Amino acid sequence: MAQYNQVTPEIVERLQAIAPGRVYTGADVNEDYSRDEMPIYGTRMPDVAIDAMSTEEISAIMKICNENHIPVTCRGAGTGLAGACTPIAGGVVICTMKMKKILSYxxxxxxxxxxxxxxLNDLAEDALKQGLLYPPDPGEKFATLGGNVSTNAGGMRAVKYGATRDYVRSMTVVLPSGEVVKFGSSVSKTSSGYSLLNLMIGSEGTLGIITELTLKLIPAPKVTVSLIVPYESLPDAxxxxxxxxxxxxNPQALEFFEREILIxxxxxxGKAVFPxxxxxxxxxxxxxVTFDGETQEEIDAIVExxxxxxxxxxxxxxxxxxxxAKMKDAWAARSSFLEGIEEQTKLLDECDVVVPTSRIADFVGYVKSIEPEFGFAxxxxxxxxxxxxxxYTCAxxxxxxxxKKQVDTFMTKIYDKATEMGGLVSGEHGIGMGKIEYLARSVGETNMKLMEDIKKVFDPNLILNPGKVCYKL
Known part of the structure; x- marks a missing residue:
């Protein structure tokens, strides 16, 4: 078990020298820094929050914290859903929201x-002005790209274009020691040793802090169309x-949802779009369903x-x-599912399990079959x-x-069923601190030990985002 030290006034002074005017303590710390969008997993205020502006600042901060065994949690917009950016050990929070430049194309x-x-929204809009598309399309458009890469976010267009991992060419990373390294390259293929780049992608800020990203783009499709397809029942859909x-x-996106969540x-x-x-x-x-292509004639044939x-x-x-306008309305309804649930629900938990596409109907059928056993919707x-x-479990x-007790029983059952069907615990939201036990049940003791050992190689003092992904505090 890692041993952490307190942030002393002397350390605060050293941090203030690195980031003058951007180091906050006590009542000046933004309460949002205590949590992400799923506070049911727990909240905790950090002792210090820092708005970082550069790789060099983050490197200097990490050197001080590593030398003094002070826990550090990095965060962006805080839109995560697994508690990954919650500073459960206190210490220092480094926020990268002010590092928001699109550096070059x-x-x-x-x-x-x-x-x-x-x-994500800013890059998507800016790339389109260049006639280019950044294909990853998670539902939360105002998440940061650093957060997207840290969770390997997926989104609606993953069915055709893949997840965030498929679009990361290289990154600059500050290790827990403060050392600055570069993983990957702008080249399109590599067979050059272990892929440290892919190890960082999806590591949820536990191995290093991403300070720069080079991302792949594609030419933007010229024509896009969406189909709204109603069914009498979910199994039919x-x-x-x-x-x-x-x-x-080859649809660009292919989503399903039930009547209740649409409502x-x-x-x-405040707007009805779907019949x-x-x-x-x-x-x-x-x-x-969304299709894209190069000509209207091509799209017309696909739609027919x-x-x-x-x-x-x-x-x-x-x-x-x-x-x-029609496409914006249709996808606005789809993109607002979580916000709609949050507005109408006092207690909320969720999973983003992934199963083979051939087992979707079986898995959803199983979930619906056990719902009457519990007191939540x-x-x-x-x-x-x-x-x-x-x-989503809603009460x-x-x-x-x-x-919490009933949700744990419910989640254990559905994660076990997903594993039985060849699935995994998370498709895009990550493990954070909320899903560690379910991940351990799914992948087994040996795989968890391998992940713990990787963590210790990168972070011997276990100071970076402690208590997440593969070990609990």
Missing amino acids: DTDNFTVTVQPGVL IATVPQFKKAHM SSEEYL RNVGGTDVGAYLL KAAELVLDAGALDVLVADTP VKSFGHAGDGNLHI NDMELDEF
């Missing part, structure tokens, strides 16, 4: 270099999903083929969102194209301790 090699505090690949179609989102937005009744039949579930496919599979109708949606499912009339 290399249009010959289709890359962009950014600081970690750049927001999910059963359609494998048919797209079997028909050699929460539309009430939150709730078609031809006298109540809609129970939906698919939201897709419409025929889903109607043959039992869809009640097909609505085409073929203008920017279960709402689900997910990335049907890649098997990443978001399962307004339960005591906190009872809710």
